[in-house]
Amino acid sequence: MTALERAGHRVFLAAASVVFLAYVLAPVAWLASSSVQQEAEITSRPPHWIPQRPTPENFAAIFEAKEKQVTYENRRQGDPATGGYIPSTARNLMPAMWNSLIVAVAVVVLNLLVSVPAAYAMAKIRFIGRSASIYFMLITRVIPDIALVVPFFLFIRKLGLLDHLGSLVITYLAITVPFSVFILVSYFESLPDELDKAARIDGCSRLQTLLLVYVPLAVPSLVAVILFTFLTSWNEFLLALMFTQTPASQTMPIVVASFASDFTISFSFINAAGVLAVVPPVVLAIAFERYIVSGLTAGAVKG
């Protein structure tokens, strides 16, 4: 009876997992599948999950896109129904991805440089206004980004950074640092104070204590912070839309969105761009997979 129950339980769990996975992965699968379909196939009914005539055309267009002036007169040269239509801004996609990557990496690096020492100080040094400063940082995250757009815009304009990647780095830091500090503070606080004392007695300055003792122990939460920061910058749309105006500083989400506002829309092409957009975060996740898993057992770290 119990064995039967246990088997039933297992079957139920397996079924539930399959449903959950299907729910999560179906859009991604459709993205991947449709990125190698032609526009005609993508709009067919019922949809083809497995492309009948797979084509590299969409990807080729991204990598080989030429400058093309689209006017009202020539807009039908590439009829979306034939699958030959490529948006006029297609050639901006690769530079935009490069911009996104530069911004994301810069934000990750600068964010760590600021948030790691800040979190250590807040977790391990008793100073007046310590808990107030932690709460204050968190409160800044309660304000919705849309409320900050105008002040940010004026600020960026004053700095002369409009249409410059620096504007994105600065504002993304303002968004990501408080949350990173919060994650790290709670992790550092979970590490025993005596470890800090022991390191200082052993001859470490505060900075050495942080770098030689706390940072190695905090790798799981550092990875969490890196992923969070990278993904936030990589995906951010609203601020990028406000501060960037030309391909010189436009990021990937802006350019992909612009494909949908052209004279005509090629969904298969947009999906191909989407597949490319997914690649860097996935690569990052795979690279850090080991640490993400070890983050789950981080509670085992004890003095």
Add this chain to the structure above:
Amino acid sequence: MARIRLQSVGKRYPNGFSALENLSLEIEDKAFVVLLGPSGCGKSTTLNLIAGLEDVTSGALYFDEQIMNVVPAHRRDVAMVFQSYALYPHKSVYENIAFGLRMRGHPAADIDRRVKDAARRLELEALLDRRPHQLSGGQRQRVALGRALVRQPAVFLMDEPLSNLDATLRIAMRAEIKQLHQTMQTTFVYVTHDQAEALTLADQIVVMRDGVIQQIGSPEEIYDRPRNTFVASFLGNPPINYLEGMLTEEGEALCFQRGSLSLVLPHALALRLKGQAGRSVKLGLRAEEVDEHSVPRPGETLHGRVSSVLPVGSDQYLGFEAEGKLLFFRVGRDLRHREGENVALSVNVNRLQIFDSGTGDSLLWSGNGA
């Protein structure tokens, strides 16, 4: 080597809590000093101040003649062992022990020699490649000791290092620490709330309460000549018994009087209590200072009823009702008292303590110590 001197040291935290007030203490070079007190008495704070882990708010801290108030921890020649051991979880035993030397820039060959030497001394040689989480509590404790002793510091600080160990291991480690002090020839400052540890290890005990030193002295002094009831109560197992009463003069002799109980104080004590007759006092009677063997003599006898018998292996504890109070004594295990029996106990009057019934200060020994 260092003599440590705290001069009117105060420690106040940003939240206004005052952990230490006007604390003055001198620790001789190569001494083994134990700071003893209940939790929250400021003993760990004192240790942290000496280590440089916390800043002195007022007063001065000297190592020999050098003022140390603002010298950061990593520039003081101190080593410390913590209650939780505080080993670096990500480093091997070898690296844990070597870390302090590495940070101070010792040459690699010297580090290797010293670490192996310490490992041999603490029987850790087979464990050098292990991580702390693969070690037992006792092994971790020894690594923590190794990490401290490998540096050959001028001052060796220990913050309740044995309280996470089980009872047998604790006794063994006590002996090891005592031996370590003898071989290292350096100043030890040891914090504990365990009176047995303090009595076995210390050259000098500093009893603290609420950030104030109550008494400084050798273990014998602290035990035999407590300056107040707090010190008297803190040492002794079971704790010292108190009886409120009156000092009276009977002819030549000075007596302690309470109801039908009358104890004649010996000459040596009476001398110290000259002119105090008629004063209401608190009598302190240590648990072991009674004897059921000797024939009770007048003026040295306590009559009462056995209310409970608690064997504790080597001894037994006797719950004893006398003069309307419940007292506890430690007696030999061969004596078979039954509950409810009326017994006369002979009191060792030479070891009586007399305290002021109001302040709790000793009327016998208020002058000694600090």
